[in-house]
Amino acid sequence: MQKTSNVQELAGVAKQIRRHIVEMTGAAKSGHPGGSLSAVEIVTVLYWDVMNHDPANPKMADRDRFILSKGHAAPVLYAAMAECGYTPVETLTTLRQLGSIYQGHPDVRYIPSLEASTGSLGQGLSLALGIGCGLKLDGATSRVYVMLGDGEIQEGQIWEAAMFGAFHKVDNVCAIVDYNKIQLDGFVKDIMDLEPLADKWRAFGWHVIELDGHSIEAVQKAFAEAAATKGKPTVLLANTVKGKGVSFMENNPKFHGVPPTKEEVELALKELA
Secondary structure, eight states: OOOOOOHHHHHHHHHHHHHHHHHHHHHHTOSOHHHHHTTHHHHHHIIIIIOOOOTTSTTOTTOOEEEESSGGGHHHHHHHHHHHTSSOGGGGGGTTOTTOSSOSSOOTTTOTTSSOOOOSTTOHHHHHHHHHHHHHHTTOOOOEEEEEETTGGGSHHHHHHHHHHHHTTOTTEEEEEEEOSEETTEEHHHHHOOOSHHHHHHHTTOEEEEEETTOHHHHHHHHHHHHHOOSSOEEEEEEOOTTTTSTTTTTOGGGGSOOOOHHHHHHHHHHTO
């Protein structure tokens, strides 16, 4: 596929992905629009600018890997993969239907080009670090990227994995926390506050980059810094807005797992025109 580092072109891709997310969840009358919309710029920069990958050869040995640990945000991944050419764009609106390749969570049985089936929260970082260790043993130069939800990192397995990653110097792994500060039941700070989050990751031995997760330039710079960091894994703490790009969804806990109505889809698509 044609890669680009042009910010304007990447912004155009991001807008199209947001439109897909709204249309998919609206058609399904189910799904998780808020946390899909918050991750758009990060996923866009990864697939169109950063990662070495080839939709025509999805299992090429030297590919970079991406794991969506917060698997409920599958719409953003499906939209990106379809726009890249891995899967058909025209069937995106079959999201969550019986028999659709676009299941509610990423499933390699339906989309073999996925790196892993995900959605059981807390497991993706372990997966990524295992893959990263395997690549190092093989002498490969490929990198592994894994996106975590902020509510997800309240789970203990994340921190076991974080300790492992630093101890074994798995510097080909880059974790991204989609820090939109809202989880299923409300605001993260009211359920189990994560702060001081950067200090926690540093204490576990990770290189920490804090950034605006909606600034394409900041995301590009952060991934470049991560790739240049040797001897320890990197985590990007991407400050984002739940529901980004759709005014009535932004920072609204309702849209963690509630799809837009037909009327809301129309309103959202006008905003994203």
